[in-house]
Amino acid sequence: MRRVFKFRIELEGSNPKIWRELLVPSDITFYRLHHIIQIVMGWENYHLYEFALDSYRIGQRFEDDGFDGPHEIMDAQRIKIGNVLKTNGQKMDYIYDFGDYWQHSLILERIIEDLGLPFPVCCSGELSCPPEDVGGIPGFYDFLKIMSKPRNPEHKELKNWVRSKLVAIDGKYDPQKFHMEKVNWVLLRLDVYIEEWENEGNQQ
Known part of the structure; x- marks a missing residue:
């Protein structure tokens, strides 16, 4: 059985707060987590993104220059979230669209041991993206x-x-409305969602 992470994600600056809670397997990559966040929040997934925690910057790399300095962006497709996030309460920033600059706080609320989760699930949320x-x-x-x-x-x-x-x-x-049923239907087809996104030429 795999570990499952329960996350809460909030859109910074929103008032009242636009937020979601979700369950994801701990062994997925940040690349996959990015797509999950796009679905649960309601974004359209055609801008750049980045995760940030302490010295970690994880996102899309377009060139590999052989140097990984302290501020170098690491490839989201190669790093699993369970290798970075270890304890309850850890917080990351997730930034989407560096023009509009949608900054989200991503909080690891709970680590659940020995839970089988066939696909990500959105548990709750409030307000539309x-x-x-x-x-x-x-x-x-x-x-x-x-x-x-x-x-x-x-x-x-x-x-x-x-x-x-x-x-x-x-x-x-x-x-005022958050359509959780629609979100979970898309999450059920996550592999198809990612494949279609990549086939449209969006992959780095």
């Missing part, structure tokens, strides 16, 4: 203000814009 490319936390809350005021001259344009985003369900974006 911001739409991709909305302009970071400041842009997101500006967007919500405009969307709450139908008479705002930008309201119609933004309402049409958000319809094409992953977070829009049936063409509508509701910041």
